[in-house]
Amino acid sequence: MQLLFELLQSFGELPEELVIYLVSLLTSIIIGFAGEAVGMGFITRAINNGKGRGGGFAWGFWLGLIGIIVVACRPAKKANTTDRSGDNPPPRPDALEMMAVDSQVWFCPGCGRPHYSTESVCQCGVYKK
Numbered sequence: 238m239q240l241l242f243e244l245l246q247s248f249g250e251l252p253e254e255l256v257i258y259l260v261s262l263l264t265s266i267i268i269g270f271a272g273e274a275v276g277m278g279f280i281t282r283a284i285n286n287g288k289g290r291g292g293g294f295a296w297g298f299w300l301g302l303i304g305i306i307v308v309a310c311r312p313a314k315k316a317n318t319t320d321r322s323g324d325n326p327p328p329r330p331d332a333l334e335m336m337a338v339d340s341q342v343w344f345c346p347g348c349g350r351p352h353y354s355t356e357s358v359c360q361c362g363v364y365k366k
């Protein structure tokens with residue numbers, strides 16, 4: 238704050254009241270922006286948490302409205318439900334991506350989840366045959 242004072246005074250012989258006014262004006266603007274950034278951070282964190290993701294504060298804090306748009310447009314994290322029904326639910330949507338990198342992808346006979354050939358046991362407890 239002292240630095241700001243000296244900076245303003247170096248511009249010329251400003252009346253002290255004006256310098257004090259300008260400093261307090263600048264201070265409130267800075268605090269206002271900081272407060273807004275924190276508010277935006279809380280908004281993006283709330284959106285992120287609503288999508289099942291952790292964190293997200295930095296998006297709004299640093300990018301403001303842009304961060305909110307980014308967080309709002311990101312897809313929700315897939316729910317990590319453990320399916321023990323034993324039926325044949327459709328494979329996870331990323332099965333094709335997995336097959337693209339691993340031709341030996343296997344599907345769990347218990348729940349139908351796709352697995353890389355390096356995985357030997359499914360989340361549902363069924364072992365690879």
Ligand SMILES: [Zn+2]
Binds near residue numbers: 348
């Ligand atoms: Zn399984």
